[in-house]
Amino acid sequence: MAFKIVVCVKQVPDTNEIKIDPVKKTLIREGVPSILNPDDANALEAALQIKDELPETEVTVISMGPPQAKAMLTECMAMGADRAVLLSDRALGGSDTWATSNALAAGIQKLGGCDLIFAGQQAIDGDTAQVGPQIAEKLALPQVTYVSKIETVGSTAGESDTMTVVRALEDGYERIKVQIPCLITAIKALNEPRYMSIRGIFDALQKDVTVWQAADLGVDATEVGLDASPTNVYRSFTPVVKGRGQQITGDTDRELAVNLLQALKSKQIV
Amino acid sequence: MNFNLTKEQEMVRKLAQTFTANEVAPYAAEWDEAASFPMEAIRKAGKLGMMGMPFPRNYGGAGADYLSYIMTIEEISKGCASTGVIIQTHCALCAWPIFTYGTEAQKEKYLPGLLSGEKIGAFGLTEPNAGSDAAGLQTKAVDKGDHWLINGSKIFISNGAVADVFVIMAMTDKSKGTKGITAFILERGMPGFTIPKKEKKMGISASVTTELHFENVKVPKENLLGQIGKGFKVAMTSLDVGRLGIAAQALGIAQGAFDQTVDYMKSRKQFGRSLNKFQALAFEMADMKTRIDAARLLLYKATDRRERGLPSTVEAAQAKLFCSETAMYVTTKAVQFHGGYGYIKDYPVERMMRDAKITEIYEGTSEVMKMVISGSLF
Structure with missing residues (x-):
């Protein structure tokens, strides 16, 4: 048995090292290293653990961002992902979560769909926790958020089309059996992300990151980008x-x- | 001439930095204090491919280039010089001679375990009466027809306490001097092969160093490494690779102590200002940085020559000489600049200064390096 898994990842500034411009009240991005969003690393690890068990499983990482995000996607492949897709186009710039999830959902459809989608709970730059759930809605898939443990996937006890996960809530846990295909958002407690490996690095750099523009996705300015975004940042400040x-x-x-x-x-x- | 790293090398360096920050540096003081071998970290390094970097994949290696390997030793040694030398000894002095001189059967038997880090390698040349002068070896191997019989002992063997596979030099014909030396592959647990004493050292305490004793050790014929009488060549060419690794270890120690001192100087205030505002000290830091960068260029150049298959014995000796002396110079200054705090174990520069000294001694002393370099001149 094998699965087709898509992991949604984001390149973010390392907020441990970030400073806020005291006058403009915006993030100072110069000199701040970009990293794979920490919760997304947990999401990728969850997918790779399934691949460890079922080596035929194919893990694709997908991201929307500027061309520099290719470096992060290459790192994901050096950790063990099979392929990487970057949605990168000026027309996608300035997207809020609604527009971003439109683009990512279109990208996943262009990949031909999948059995499982993993995403991090939220990104450390925006902290919205909206993109994962929105993708599930737009693809009409069941979703389980804040997953802290994956108990079974697929064929256990003759059920080939479900997975059992534990969902961490503020005051307890839920054990949920969910239909596959579905979307899962991962929290830090789910696992400990692996490092890249030396072999993985050399292999990853032999592969290209597939880049798709808005036109490749079949989306237009009414669905993606700044103008299509129903929300925008009015003001940033330190509370x-x-x-x-x-x-x-x-x-x-x-x-x-x-x-x-x-x-x-x-x-x-x- | 190209001073740019490849993307692969940049990613390997980043991985080595992250690995060191998470798995090595936080425990270095503890390992040093307990003189305990960092087995868990070494196993993790093995899983990432760091115990078999510059070896082809068909034997289980990572298929990486020498500079990626050297930068990994450098980065790890910034956090823990013991861990650096453990990996370098394993790769350069055990896996490398087996890969280079071994028969196909020997490679298939030993390399997959070594290169994955499941087995740990060591190398035995030095004896009580044979340090820099290898012709004085007293460990003897006698041909007994269906096996070799080895008697003797070795001292100062890095990784000795934990290694599974040993490349050992023994005399098969004392009358021929270094041309009577032959290399053998020994395994832990062979009857008569004992590892009696753990050395107490000034530094690199976590790379448990031991004696090895051989009392009528029956070594199978197929464990002869290379040819009879060619052991000196096996040892010297392995040490050429080893010297790059020791230079990388020394460079890592120097850079690690330097980085610690930069941070300390910014935070430590005396006479109403931080230490970095004292120009006399800042100028000394400028000298240190310049020497470290010069050391790095020498090392990377020697490594590049090896990668290209060009002769690199002299360049490796120069790199080892200069990197190790830079490590001693920088760590001594680093302790000085930390004042009293530099002398106590709460700050890593105390350990780094103790660790630095050995790099001027092992795998060829600075004096032997000068013999190699000057020997190429005249």
């Missing part, structure tokens, strides 16, 4: 640090209520 929350304690319900009332009164809220 003012608020005071910490206060915890009210008490041994009984009554005591708790009394203590809460006192605290509210002391702050002249009531």
Whole structure:
């Protein structure tokens, strides 16, 4: 058995090293190294682990971005991905999450679809966590977000078309059986991404990154790019640090209520 | 003349930097203190292909070029000089002579395990009475018809405590001097082959160095490496490759200590200003940077000649001489610039200075390097 897997990845500035221009309030990108978005590395690792088990599996990484993103895609191939596709075109520039997911969904369709799509939970530059779910919606696929564990994929117990995953929520976990094909978004806890290998590096540089423009995808200016984006960034700023929350304690319900009332009164809220 | 790295080399360097930052540098002080072999890191390096870099894939190597290999040793040695020399000894002094001089059967038997890092390699030339002067070897191998019988001992064997495969030099005809030396492949666990003593060293403590004893060790005929009486050539050509690795290790130590000192000088304040504002110190840093870069150019040039198959013995000796002396010079200054903090173990420059010294001694002392270089002149 083998799967066709697509992993959605993004090249992002290493936010550990990023600074904000105090006057313009925008990110200073000069001299900041670009990296594979950390959650996307977890998504790729999940795909590669399936390939480790089922070597016939084909893993394709896809990204939308400027031509420089090829370097990151080559690193993905050096980690073990079979091929890489970059959606790169001025017409795609300035896309928000809606427009980005239009382009990526079109790219995945042009690849001929797949059995599984993995994406990182969110990118460290935008932090929206929207692109993965939007791709699933646009391709009419089931999705499971915030996946922390993949328990079974495919043929287990005679079920060839499902996977069982654990989804991490703030207050607990859900174990979900989902129909394949589907889209999964990965969180950091899912796995530990592998390094590139020396062989992988030499092999990856023998391969080309496939570059598709908007016309190749069959999308137009009403679906992708700045003008097609229903949202835009109005202002970037560093939020003012608020005071910490206060915890009210008490041994009984009554005591708790009394203590809460006192605290509210002391702050002249009531 | 082209000073640009290939894309492959740039990616390999990046991988080596990430690997060192995550898997090596954070543990270097701990390994040094405990004098413990970094087995887990070495196994991980093996999985990435770092234990078999400049060897072809058909034997399990990574199929990389020599400069990628040298830069990997350099990067790893920035974080831990012991880990650097473990990989270099394994590759240059065990896997390389087997790859270069071994029979097809020997290569098929030993290389896949070595190049994947599942087996660790060592090399035995030095004896109590034979250091730089190999003709003084006393370990003897006697032809017993269906096997060789080896008796003797070796000292200062890097990786000795953990190695599975050993390339050993022994005298098969004492009357012929170095032309009576023959190389053999020995395996851990052969009856009569014992590894009695772990040396206590000034530095590179994590590369556990041992003695080797051979008492009536029966070595199968098929374990003769190369030809009878050609062991000196096996050893010397292996050391040519090894010297590039030691130069890379020394360069890594120098660069590592330099980087630490730059950071320290920016943060340390005395007399109301940070150390980097003192021009006398800043100028010394300029000298150090210039020497490090010069050392790197010598090393990369020698490596490039090897890659192209050009003679590189003299260039490798020059690189080893200059890189190791640069390592000693830079680490001594680095400790000095750290003041009292440089002398205590909380800062890595203390370890780096201890680690640097051996690079002027092993795999040919600085004096032997000068013999090689001057020998080419006259």
